[in-house]
Amino acid sequence: MSGLSPRDIDYVICATSSPDDLFGDAPSIAHAIGCDSARVAAFDLTAACSGFLFGIVTAGQFLGGGGGGDDGGGKNAIVVGQDALTRWVDWDDRNSCILFGDGAGAMVLTSSSSGGGGGGGGEEAVDDDDEGFGILGYAMHSNGGGYDDLKCNYRGEPKKISTPGEGTVVEDGSYDLMSMNGRKVYSFATREVPTVLEEALERAGMTVDQVDHLLLHQANIRIMEVVAERLGMPMEKVITNLYKYGNTSAASIPLALDEAVRSGRVKKGDVIACAGFGAGLSWGAAILRWG
Structure with a gap:
């Protein structure tokens, strides 16, 4: 959709709390899509349901310059939000297991050498x-x-291994089921x-009236209604697909945004107020x- 080649990508940031590889999924993602392995910097970012939001802000910092390279920073980044929380839900807890789904979404961010956006952001494209x-x-x-209100804690099973001395206690690693x-x-x-x-609106120098769409992490429709009400925004401006996929954690914002863009609801120049929240x-x- 961006018209870029994988070899144009400088950063791959993967926001996830349920990686396939505990050491990080981003390098393998970059390799799988054909990014230049000598050029791309790929790493995971864990912030649960806030992960995608934190990921795009992090990418903005890199694209704003101030880093390595002759041009002060990279030009293009892919931010991926992916989670498979059904791996970790307690299927006997009907208060939580019915809420979660699995999904993935991605966004390409591109820097412009022509100058920046508003306060608190990185270097942004200007038309x-x-x-x-x-x-x-x-x-x-x-x-x-x-943190106790929403967590998935490490749980190790101690075992004793033979060593020349008293013996060393190590653990077979695993995680508890998610609790909320x-x-x-x-x-x-x-x-x-x-x-x-x-x-964020204040840092952007904008008011609620200038916002075209409100896009929140897809956790709970009542939360969206309350947030919109407190901001004085009509529900017609709220983008939601929660009823289709449930809470997909770091994937929820890009999934909803992708559908809104493909359907034509979000158009070039529209202002989107976006928020993530969670563990x-x-x-x-x-x-x-x-x-």
Whole structure:
């Protein structure tokens, strides 16, 4: 859709909490699609349901310059959001297992040497009329004090191996099933997401009235309704496909955005207020102008 070749890609950032390889999926993704192995920098980023949002902001920082290379940074990045949380749900817990699905989505971000977007973003593309496209402003936060409310913890089984001395205790590694305190996560999301969106809008120098679409992590339709209400936005502006796929974690934002773009709902020049939130606890927002 971008018209680029895989060999044009400088960065591959994979946002996931359920990688196939514990050491990271991004290098194998870059290789599989034919990126130049001597050029591309590929790595995973883990921020659960906030992962894709954090990933595009991270890519924006690289594309904004200030890094290695003769031009101060790369020109093109792919950000992938992928999760298979059905691997980790407790199928006996009907309060949570019915909520989650598996999916993947990706976005190409391209830098422009002609200058940048708004406060808090990286270097963004600018058209001939100097109307900024890309990430116009963003804000990101986390609070580890709430990590117990949504987690999938490491669980090792101790075993003793023979050594010349007393013996060393090691573990066969595995993870517990995912657990979630739905009430607390709902309260956290409805409290923090409107605030972080307003923060990102302020950094972008924009108001809610200038937003064409509201795109939230697809966790819960009631959360979307409350956030829209608190921002004073009609539900007609909310992009959602939750009813099709459930909560696909880091994949939910790119899945919904892809459908909105392909259907023609999102058009060039539209302003999208985007927010991710979830385990960590983590949350963030970015204001995008689609180009």
